[in-house]
Amino acid sequence: MILIFSLSILIIFISNIMMFLSVILSKKSFKDREKSSPFECGFDPKSSARIPFSLHFFLITMIFLIFDVEIALIFPMISSFKLVNFFIWTKMSFFFLLILLIGLYHEWNQNMLNWTK
Template sequence: MKSTMIMLITAILITNLMMIMNMFLSKKTLLDREKSSPFECGFDPSSSPRIPFSLKFFLIAVIFLIFDIEIALLLPMMPTMVMSNIKQWMMTTIMFICILIIGLYHEWNQGGLNWAK
């Protein structure tokens, strides 16, 4: 127990020391105008270099990731059915699927699934 605590404290100290050293050694000037300006073959850019990001595509990507994780959580439920108590397995699965359906209804209600706008 004592050796575990010593190892934990040592790891925390080494991590903090490395982060502090990184902060002091990697000072960068953020006010350099030439580095922050866009480079386009030596000429001034003809259009805005920063295209506005569509928040709708970001929300679609986040919703896709959420549903992808939900599927990854649902897939192992079938093999575990054989090894567990069927009543407890059914209650857990039904509760999990109900939470997913409530989340889907909330997304639908908030307009997160209307992509035609």
């Protein structure tokens, strides 16, 4: 019992020393304006370093990811064709593809498939 207690005290002591050393050694002595500014061939930047985010591109990306996942869900339906009843497989496939087509029609109706506005 004393051995476990002394080892735990030693481990806590060593970990505290390591954390203290990391705090001391990682401190920056000064903040330089030139080091924190974006580098553009030695000149001051003429415009903002941040590019405005395109919400339309984000929405097209989300549509692509949704349909990509849906395609990944279609592949097991193909391999399960011979394992299940044909009538049930046809109904499930038709229902799944109908949901996909309704989603595609909704996105087309909302003009989400246009690349430019």
